Amino acid sequence: MRSGVSIASNWRYFDFWLLGAVILLIIFGVTMIRSAVAGNIELAELDLVQRQLIFALAGLVLMIAVAAIDYRLWASISRPMYVITIFFLAVLYIVGSALYGSARWFDTGVILIQPSEIAKIVLIMVLADFFTRHMEKMGNLTWIGRSFLVTMGITIWILLQPNLSTSIVMLVLWFSMLWVSGLRIRHLLMFILAGIFLPLIAFRFMVDYQQRRVLNFLFPDPNASYGEIYNIQQALIAIGSGGLLGQGYGHGTQVQLRFLKVRWSDFIFSAMAQEFGFVGVVVVLAIIVFVILRCLRAARLASDSFGALLAYGVATMIAFQAVVNIGVNLNLMPATGLTLPFVSYGGSSLLSILIGIGLVQSVILRHRQLEF
């Protein structure tokens, strides 16, 4: 087949720049986790560094494997994957809430798996397939509504866990991919207006405690949540005291004396800022931006819409999580539990994001050759 030949995989096109940038970020992260857990006996016993390294190696192998698989396979099996994912999430919710009150993890006996991380990748595949097949209908509000329902089919279980931050990532993926699939400007404006007014209307129909929760989320009471304020304050102290060149690796007082909380994951950015300073952090930011841009390059060069949407979805996932995490560290956003991609400690999240990179590599390996 003509098309089959023209977009056959070609390892010449493997994006080594992307791979290099990702490995650099992982090395940065592992180095920083090592510094962050130093002196903390309990964390040192858990050996986060070794675990993260194992996950990174496993993830890179997985990435190569995913890259080797023709990404179009995922389009054909997106429906079964969608159903299986919902099944696992529902089982986790029902069994988990029955046994523990709530659960986010699957204990496989060897490692804990967080299905919501895998669900993000599955959603990207499912939405890429959906939007590819219905791209010309995306000017139609009914089809936009359908795409939303598809998204919610997975997201609802994550929301019920409850895991609000991952749910928001899912909705952002949907909206971002909707945008790139041809959302009309007037619909965009409508969504923006609705985004402002709908919650206000919905708010009126909520019961008392729900209203309070929403208000607490939007306007955290500085007195009520001293802990959160304290953590953010410590993060700002860590960042500010890093200065231009940092206090030096292993010498950040906020990190080493443990004033900075969850410094190996949620606040790893602040830990880097204190030990490596402005220069070091800007380098890390630049590499993250570079990774996102390489994913977008794959989206542009992709030989079909499905590949483009896959790469674009992965770029959105990385960009949004990075922006939210750094925004929280810089106290520009309310605190959430999102980690910094590639850098923060966390096995499931590292694995899923490396699978995402594998998808991008798979797309770029099979991109339309311009020279016939």
Added chain:
Amino acid sequence: MTHGQSTIRNEVQFWRILVFVILLGLVFTLFIVRLFILQVVQTADWTAKAEENSTEEINIPSLRGVIYDRNGAVLAENEATYNVVITAANLPDDDGAIQEIFRQLSHLIGVPVNLNEISVDNPYVPCISEHGIAQIAEYGESSTPYQPVAVKCDVDRRIAMIIQEKSVDWPGVGIEIQALREYPTGSLTANLVGFLGPVPAALEEFYVDQGLVPNRDKVGYAGIEYQYQDVLAGVNGRRLVQTDVAGQELRDVQPPIPPRPGLSMRLTIDSRLQHAAEDILRTELNDWNRYFGDLRYTSGVVVAANPKTGEILAMVSYPSYENNRMAKIIPAYYYNQLINDPSNPLLNHAVGDVLPAGSVFKLTTGVGALNEGVVTPDQIISTPPELEVTERYYVNDPGQARKFVDWNKAGFGHLDFVHGLANSSNVYFYKLGGGYQNEVPNGGLGICRLKTYAAGLGYGEAAGIYLPDEEDGLLPDPTWKRITHSESWSSGDTYIASVGQGYVLATPVQVLYSAMIVANDGKFVQPTLIREVLDSNGDVVPMWRNPEGDLVREPTPGSFQVSPFEPHVKWDLTVDPIIQEFGETTIRGCEPILGQTKTVQPWVFKVIQEGMRLAVTSGTLEKPFQNSPVLAAGKTGTAEYCDKYANALNKCIPGNWPSHAWTVSYAPYDNPEIAVVVYVYNGQEGSSVAGPIVRRVLEAYFELKNIDSGAVQTP
């Protein structure tokens, strides 16, 4: 196939990706701006906060100096007390193990494992609040896991030893040694040595500036402890340490400044003489009270000093209080009891009570009259039982006749000076002080000259013995009376002032000073309580007292040496012209002639000494000193008073007021080495109540001297 076509073509519009890129670029630019502000512009502020986070100042208490008597007997020292403490971070991880430790510890020290949750209403106050071991440990864990918190204070040594031995089995449980002030001589020297208390709220800022820690460090509240707080306290040490988030000390940020222990003080007091004097005073008063079957004599003072050196050898103010009861906290009920006691045990009456001096003040009138030539020693003056004088308020006042009676209702007939003094004839001294017709013309000595001589003999101003209660006393003059009483000075006021009554007020030590000056031929040697200031090695620290009254390490202009002790002559009346000359002494006021001062002729003191010796051999002190081996000279006083307590008992009957008993004496009369004053509140008769006490104190002094010199074997 359109459908097929669309799946194999990339139909994603590039401009939509570009919008995404631009949005991303804007956000990351915002991040970099924010980072630049935090890390470059504001970095100094944040760095300061990071340092504040991780550095902690630790104040190391210094050891307070010891107070000794002149022979090295301890009057105030630091005693180690043992507090049982828990360091939450060092407790075992296992809850069961913790409970087992708490249970055993509870059994040992008697503090229940669970009692009274710690709350805002019932806060944890070390050593005072009552909480269970578990509650205190929980409090420690949540507030300061690496700092020990006290579970029980002041356990006995045996329990402390047991807990220390168990420290391996009981991780997290320990003993903290705290220094507590102890006064081995207790109430005997409480009025002199004083006591300690917590840093008062009103002075907290002042003491914190000096490096003290409120609620931990204590400061002097009375006596020497208060007066020489700066000398005794030393300087607390300081460490600046880096701590982690749990408060664990990691390292010193700066070289630690070790605490500087306080200086010790050796007083001039001989605690043996102090003990004897207190015993004599107390038993005499009790004997009289038993005799009367009435609690008539409640308080009194004995002060003994060396007139040649100014050293105070004993200073008893009775009743006293138990300063050891104030060691840990000042108990409210005990303090209130002391405050409400009419005899005011917290006051050092020897320096802090201003009283009518009575006849002991005749020494002053005598010195003045002789030196001014108002009377010659040989002049015979008639001393009828009473004197009727016209009391005038101004020069041409026709006046009113007023009677001035002698204590001896029979009268003395005719007396020369020494017999007038020895018998303490009131009429004799009225005439000297106020003048009488042609016998003592020109209004006698007069109030103005009486005042300048009294000042020369140590009255009217605190001499600088440096105790917190020290008072000035009062020497009245016409101007003072007009200001305070809106009334002119009358000739009658001069008469009664001449015998130490009326407006004249003096402290017991001032009465002693006047006798010391007479005994020392007019030389007033600075009275003092300090013999030496010692450092922690026991070496003498040279110190001087500057004109402001502070102890300093280097001599300054106008200062005199305090440590090691060296007698310092405050003034010599026969050499230093400090007696003021007055112009025409009018009834309106005293008009000093500027620049005209004079000395006292040396023979004057010889005559006074002779009169005081005569009082012991054949005068008012003859009976109390019968058969005494001590060759003393002295003067009695019976000072009428009317204070609020006497008034409340309706004892202030005109012409028959209650009176304080006084006697001041020195010995040996020809080469004095000890002077003693005794004052008994409401003691009625100087010679019968105060006289015997003086005699016994003098005898005790010489007995101790014999023991010290080896002439007498100690029993």
